[in-house]
Structures are given as structure tokens and as C-alpha cells.
Amino acid sequence: MSNAPLMKSEKDVSGGLDVARVRADFPILQRSVHDRPLVYLDNAASSQMPRQVIDRLVYYQTHEHANVHRGVHTLSQLASTAFEDARRTAQRFLGAREEREIVFVRGATEAINLVMNSYGRAFIKEGDEIILSAMEHHANIVPWQMLCQEKGARLRVIPMDDAGELLLDEYEKLFNARTRFVALSHVSNALGTVNPVREMVATAHAHGVPVLLDGAQAAPHIPVDVQALDCDFYVFSGHKLCGPTGAGVLYGKADLLERMPPWQGGGDMILNVTFERTTYNELPYKFEAGTPAIAPVIGLGAAIDYLTGIGLERIAAHEHALLAYATEAVRDIEGLRIIGTARHKAAVLSFTLGDIHPHDIGTILDQQGIAVRAGHHCAQPVMQRFGVPATARASFAFYNTFEEIDALVKGIHEVRKVFA
């Protein structure tokens, strides 16, 4: 955050990204809210969709829709091809070794539940321990808690410091002969912290323990290479990276996925069924029972193409510049406290403002056309750690501008004025 304040002339094109041109791709960014231009700063909850993805969805429904993997007819083949193309797109996006390591799910939550139900139920037993971090989203806490209750296993939690950085020494001390699994967010949704997951995966592997990385907040914002990270599972949601809701990805190392039992039974996940026994399909179909979310998956593929067309490096650079600018801009606002000040952060600005409740902040900003999230961000343990009931959170995407941050700052001053 050592950047000097940016000059106006530097604002328009940052990190080699032509933001005005990018914004033109997003129809929703042209609309107004309460007679003010929409300033959409709730990207960590869900991002907006560019015309290219909307058009792909419309084309699919207009010209290609049928069920996948079933029919011999033309439409079924077109749909199946588009669906499997999306799988290869996701494979390249994550740097996965093989196509069959990509399982389509509803989103990150379902991906974690799949791993819990399949891997967890098969391999985690009474007295075993699962390591999580103190900054997990509820989606990466509750499923493991359910497993612990069922099996008599135990959760161990990696603590963090006041900046929102995990204490790596404490992490190492948590490992013992009973440790069976590590589930960890790549980027924290409530704090923005980018965790040193590569080192943390290596630590776990040194103890022979597999690692699941929750990439819901990372995949849309920084380049991800699952082979370089060497994680065993990686999960993300499509709707946070400009795709539709209803489609997400579970990446798993093939040898692990092979050893895991299916978690849902039905069509598509079988090779042969009699009333005596069923032979399960091969990867990844073993984990994709029933008709999948075909259009959302194809839309997810188009969204990944769109993002990689811009380049994740450029996206990360622009978002970093936005965060630096915003952090500097709110520094002098009286009573404003930033929650999450890690050295490596994604473009998330979580804050409190004196004793003004975040919901009141959110409502007054909304009345000025500014969309932020207010609440506990599905991370109540994080709120407890920082001693706040909730925060207001502005989260930036590559299509946000420095002018929008100026509007946010002005909006926060307006909140202060109302409560003066």
C-alpha cells in the first residue's frame, strides 16, 4: 500500500486495462439506481455478466439445447460438445493435468459438500482431526462440522493475527498423527487476505495430509495453477467470475477422485444398472448424477474465456490499484476502521464506521446508487475474532473505476453526515 496517490491521468488505464472498453461489455453497468449511476461494489457476493456471456446463453437456448450425454440426435450432440468444451476451458483455466479432474457442481458450496460427503465419509473416522482456518466462509466450516458430528472427529482452527494473516507457526503445530484433512480458503471473502496456500499445502503434504482450497474469492481475481499449488482439491463458483449462478467447479486430483465413492446416485453416473448392483461411470461422470446445469456450465465456460481474454494478470493489477487507491482514500475518514489489513490482499475493503451499524451504512449508500454488502459475510467467526457484529464491505472487480471509489468515499461522508 505504499503507492503514492494516483494522478487523474493515470486513472483511466491502469495495469494496461482499458476499463471504459471493458465496462461497455456489461449492460447492467449502464443502469441507474435511485436516479444515480449504479456503482456496483458487491463483486465478492456475485459479479456481473458481460454481453459475451449473455449472448452465449441466448445462443445455446436458441440453437443448441437438449439433454447431454444421451441422445444420438443433433441437438444432444451440440449440447454435449458445448458442455464438454466448457470442461476443457475450466481445465486450462486451473492448469489441471487432465480433463476428468474437473467436476461440474452448483458452486463452491456444493463442491465442498461433495468432498465432505464422499472423501470425508469414506476416509475420516472417529478421533481424526480436520484443520480449518479462522477466516473460513461458513461453506467451508459447516460441512466439516456435520462430518465431525457424524464421525466423532474434531475440528482444529488455524488462528490469525489482528491484520487478518494466518499464524503459520500455529498451523504447523496443529498437525499430529490424527490429522486427516486441511480445508482452507485461498482468499478470504470477509477480509481479502490472500493466504500463502502454496507453502501451506506443502506443509500439509509433509505430514501426508490432503488439502482442499476454497477458491471462490481467488479464481475470479488472481491466476490459479492447481499443479503449481499442488492442492488436492480446488473449488470455485461461476457466478463470482462473470458467469451465471448454478454452475461451479470441483477440481480434484484424479487418483483421489478415483478412490472416492459417488455422493449422489442417478442417471449419467452409471455404466450399468441392475436391481442387484450398479457399476459406476468413470471420472468425472461418477460425480455428476442427473441432468447437469447445462446452460450455466456453458455460460461459465464463456465467462472463463472472457476473463482469460482480458488476462488474469491484468485483472489482478487493476484490482490491486483500485484497492490501494481506496485504502488511501478512506484513511482520513473519521471513525473508519478497516477490518483486514493483511500484506497480501485481494480487492476487498471491509470496514466499520464508528458505532454506525453496517446495515445503516449499506442502506444510505444504496440510496446513492452504491451497492455494498453489509453483514457478517457468512463468516461469523471472523466477526467474533475482530469483535464486531458485522462490517460493510466494498469489493472491487476489474470493471470498477477510480471514480467509483471517489463516489464511495463521498457516500461514506454522507453516512457520517446523517448520523452526525
Place this chain on the structure above:
Amino acid sequence: MVDPRALYQEVILDHNKKPRNYGVLEDANRKAEGHNPVCGDHITVYLHVEGGQVQGVSFEGHSCAICKASASMMTTQVKGKSVAEAETLVQEFRDMITGKLDIGNQPHHLGRLTVFSGVRELPSRVKCAVLPWHTLHAAFAAQESVSTEKEF
């Protein structure tokens, strides 16, 4: 832009800043806790009910301005009223906030509480305004805890 003061009127801001009847009620014989898990609003309403009359009422907790002002104004309105009259207010307040009661054209007893009528335009904040009233209702019925999550 909507003028934030349309919702955050002076009287609401005043009750938020200086909540009336705030704190534990020493001679309370009923109490209930109200919790809105989505935003973390959490309040406790204390009641001293005798002979069908609200002799004393207070509240405490952590909440947003809308919830706190609603609770504060609620206590000033129900104090000294009969339980039946207070329950009528609970119903009317709920109906106003959810748009079932047209305060301009239908009879009611809400008085100054109509400053909250603007909340009905903000579905995400309805629960904040109603929580104290649900909690009061629960305290009358001496239920242990109430959550606005399932009420709408």
C-alpha cells in the same frame, strides 16, 4: 438519489442516539430475547406486567439504528397501556411495515410510530424495524426467544 433523511428522520436518529428506557428492568417479571441472524440485531425486552397493565418496560442489545429507534419508541408508547392495547399496537405496527395497513386511510393507534412507514419500501430492513415488536409480543407470551427469520 433518495434523500437518506426520508428514512432516517430526525426522531429516529434521536432515539438511536439517546434510546429511552434502555437497560435491564430491575422489577421485570417477563422478558424475551429477539435475534435477527442475518444482520446480527440482538435485543432483549424486559416487562413488568401487573393486573393486565404494562407497569414497566425496557430494552437493551446491539442493533442498527432502525431497530434501536423502533425499540426505544416502542417502549415509550406501550408503557402504561394495557396488554391488549399493546398487542393491538404490535399488530398495527407489523401491518404498517408490511404494507397491510394504509396509515393514511385506515384507523390506527400508531401516532408518532408512523415515522417508520418508509421502511416498507426497504424489504431488507423490515425485519430490523419489526424485531422489537416481535420480541415484545414474545415477552407477553413469555416465550424464551424470538427470531424474525421465519416470520415473513
